[in-house]
Amino acid sequence: MNTAKKTWISDRNFFWLVTGISVAVLAVVVLLRYLPDAYRPNVAFAKNLPLTNAVINSLVSVLLMLGYHQIRYAKNKGRHQFFMLSAFILSGLFLVSYVVYHTTMPHTPYCNEGMMKWVYYFILATHVFLAAIILPIILYTIYFSTNGMYAKHKKLARWTFPLWLYVSVTGVLVYVLISPCYQF
Numbered sequence: 447m448n449t450a451k452k453t454w455i456s457d458r459n460f461f462w463l464v465t466g467i468s469v470a471v472l473a474v475v476v477l478l479r480y481l482p483d484a485y486r487p488n489v490a491f492a493k494n495l496p497l498t499n500a501v502i503n504s505l506v507s508v509l510l511m512l513g514y515h516q517i518r519y520a521k522n523k524g525r526h527q528f529f530m531l532s533a534f535i536l537s538g539l540f541l542v543s544y545v546v547y548h549t550t551m552p553h554t555p556y557c558n559e560g561m562m563k564w565v566y567y568f569i570l571a572t573h574v575f576l577a578a579i580i581l582p583i584i585l586y587t588i589y590f591s592t593n594g595m596y597a598k599h600k601k602l603a604r605w606t607f608p609l610w611l612y613v614s615v616t617g618v619l620v621y622v623l624i625s626p627c628y629q630f
Contacts, residue, residue: 557627
């Protein structure tokens with residue numbers, strides 16, 4: 447007898463949903479990077495968005511660590527879910543803020559020289575690469591949990607947590623390193 451939990455969406459359809467969302471988000475981010483300045487509206491509030499994004503990423507990092515603590519040490523599944531879903535919602539808010547900023551403001555090149563330039567570009571490259579691949583991993587981790595596939599959730603979460611934490615922490619580091627280069 448099959449005792450598997452009936453899910454709201456099939457695994458195959460969820461795969462295509464995750465693929466579509468991930469490709470669309472990546473396409474928008476890449477498009478915004480190369481959008482000519484002439485097509486960008488200059489909105490005054492957007493000048494504060496890099497700091498806002500760093501604060502959001504900091505909060506995501508804290509929520510991820512709290513969620514990890516709740517499941518690993520406190521064994522509190524409800525609080526774990528609350529912190530992790532809160533981190534996911536804030537990550538979505540970050541993405542919206544990031545898109546607004548890069549739609550309205552011209553690209554800011556890194557302005558320092560020497561070893562720090564290479565450190566910045568290494569952090570930026572790893573951050574961008576992992577940020578591009580983390581969304582589908584997060585979505586699958588949430589999918590497994592919400593559909594009662596806890597063994598799969600736990601197995602994937604062992605990768606999701608450190609990668610997501612790295613992306614959120616390096617997002618803050620990227621801001622700290624490039625903030626002296628902003629010319630508003």
